[in-house]
Amino acid sequence: MTPPRSARERDIAHHLHAFTDPAAHERTGPLVIERGEGVYLIDEQGRRYLDGMASLWCCALGYNEPRLIEAAHRQLKQLPYSHTFRGRSHPAVSLLAEALLGAVGPPQSKAFFANSGSEANETAVKLAWFYNAARGRPEKRKIITREGAYHGTTVLAAALCGLPAMHEGFGFSTDCILRARCPHYYREARPGESEAQFASRLAQELDDLILAQDPATVAAFIAEPVMGVGGVIVPPAGYFEKIRPVLQRHDVLLIADEVICAFGRTGNFLGSETVGMRPDIITLAKALSSAYMPISATLVSERVYRAVRDEAGRRGIFSHGLTYSGHPVAAAVALEALAIYRERDIVGHVRTVGEHLRQGLQQFAARPLVGEVRGVGLMHAVELVADKSTREPFAGKHGLGAFLMDSAERQGLFVRAVGDTVIVAPPLIITKQEVDQLLRLFDAALRETESHAARLPPA
Numbered sequence: 001m002t003p004p005r006s007a008r009e010r011d012i013a014h015h016l017h018a019f020t021d022p023a024a025h026e027r028t029g030p031l032v033i034e035r036g037e038g039v040y041l042i043d044e045q046g047r048r049y050l051d052g053m054a055s056l057w058c059c060a061l062g063y064n065e066p067r068l069i070e071a072a073h074r075q076l077k078q079l080p081y082s083h084t085f086r087g088r089s090h091p092a093v094s095l096l097a098e099a100l101l102g103a104v105g106p107p108q109s110k111a112f113f114a115n116s117g118s119e120a121n122e123t124a125v126k127l128a129w130f131y132n133a134a135r136g137r138p139e140k141r142k143i144i145t146r147e148g149a150y151h152g153t154t155v156l157a158a159a160l161c162g163l164p165a166m167h168e169g170f171g172f173s174t175d176c177i178l179r180a181r182c183p184h185y186y187r188e189a190r191p192g193e194s195e196a197q198f199a200s201r202l203a204q205e206l207d208d209l210i211l212a213q214d215p216a217t218v219a220a221f222i223a224e225p226v227m228g229v230g231g232v233i234v235p236p237a238g239y240f241e242k243i244r245p246v247l248q249r250h251d252v253l254l255i256a257d258e259v260i261c262a263f264g265r266t267g268n269f270l271g272s273e274t275v276g277m278r279p280d281i282i283t284l285a286k287a288l289s290s291a292y293m294p295i296s297a298t299l300v301s302e303r304v305y306r307a308v309r310d311e312a313g314r315r316g317i318f319s320h321g322l323t324y325s326g327h328p329v330a331a332a333v334a335l336e337a338l339a340i341y342r343e344r345d346i347v348g349h350v351r352t353v354g355e356h357l358r359q360g361l362q363q364f365a366a367r368p369l370v371g372e373v374r375g376v377g378l379m380h381a382v383e384l385v386a387d388k389s390t391r392e393p394f395a396g397k398h399g400l401g402a403f404l405m406d407s408a409e410r411q412g413l414f415v416r417a418v419g420d421t422v423i424v425a426p427p428l429i430i431t432k433q434e435v436d437q438l439l440r441l442f443d444a445a446l447r448e449t450e451s452h453a454a455r456l457p458p459a
């Protein structure tokens with residue numbers, strides 16, 4: 001009899017992974033995580049990792065929150081599934097919609113549900129198109145996104161990304177997409193330019209872009225309040241305050257992709273509050289259920305909702321929806337997560353513990369490889385450079401960020417490298433003591449990276 005295959009063998013044999021080099025995977029195999037406890041993940045060998053990324057910026061309440069597990073269990077027993085098409089509803093989804101809109105407040109007045117951040121963003125764009133069609137302006141449909149943005153991986157969401165790797169090998173059309181400059185002060189500001197001047201220049205560039213394209217063809221501007229995957233880019237002070245009037249002048253909707261930022265990550269309930277954004281449409285996912293169930297939401301303002309409603313009466317309904325839109329189990333878990341965020345004052349906790357993490361990471365700013373330490377709340381990044389004075393990056397082939405990430409993993413800490421920017425975004429429940437442990441492990445990984453960099457051949 002052949003012995004049963006291990007999880008590792010089965011995975012190599014049958015699993016095509018997300019964002020993974022298949023040949024490398026065949027050689028190294030998966031890291032098999034078996035269970036979680038608080039902010040820690042434990043692999044099949046029993047090794048513990050402090051999860052400095054909340055998995056994919058999502059597991060906000062840690063890995064064994066009994067209230068979320070109970071909420072799922074209760075709902076599974078009561079009603080495991082029922083759909084939300086053609087006006088059908090169930091208590092969990094209407095309670096969640098009410099609670100979400102209560103937490104977010106006006107002008108948002110209605111919530112549409114889906115399963116992922118990508119779907120939430122696609123819904124937002126389809127709503128922007130439908131809104132303009134409803135107002136008799138079907139040609140007003142271009143979407144402005146920014147270099148460095150990440151909005152997901154379904155076709156339109158990937159096209160909205162401002163990261164070249166997201167487009168390579170697919171050849172999809174990006175005709176209706178316009179790209180604005182990344183608000184990355186460290187990399188994009190001119191010598192001597194203040195943050196305020198940089199923000200004004202970006203707003204002027206946006207105005208120029210819309211005018212060059214003809215405002216009658218531009219529907220919406222989509223932006224993460226703080227860019228995540230692009231490398232934790234906090235916009236320069238005053239950026240959204242300056243962008244907003246430009247968009248208003250040209251009747252362009254503002255979509256806040258809050259998939260990472262919402263639910264306290266930036267030190268406010270919404271990332272939009274942290275950066276002064278005031279969006280017409282908000283997309284949410286990830287921490288909406290603390291990642292215990294797949295669920296996302298697109299919140300629309302009353303103005304957008306009314307156009308959609310009136311259009312339905314005239315030409316036809318908004319023909320959009322997913323089998324699992326407003327799934328009862330996901331909705332019940334999200335409702336419980338919202339209650340926990342409120343009852344435990346997660347936002348207040350993030351402010352305190354986030355400041356502790358910020359100060360700790362800032363100490364690395366003096367280290368030889370560190371060009372910039374930046375972030376807000378519990379999302380931070382350390383950017384590695386070859387030359388601190390000129391900000392020159394390392395050659396990509398050295399993979400220094402990946403080296404640090406792998407070194408951290410060997411020490412028992414998960415962080416994430418995008419190029420040579422290393423991101424830290426732990427679960428929102430992390431304690432000060434756990435932050436101290438995270439900093440010690442990061443320090444050890446940085447030291448190992450410094451020794452490695454010293455052995456690299458000169459450029």
Ligand SMILES: Cc1ncc(COP(=O)(O)O)c(C=O)c1O
Pocket residue numbers: 056115116117118119121150151152153224228229257258259260285286
């Ligand atoms: C800002 C942002 N938007 C959208 C997405 C896509 O979410 P999903 O992977 O759930 O489709 C992500 C995922 O990381 C994200 O960071």
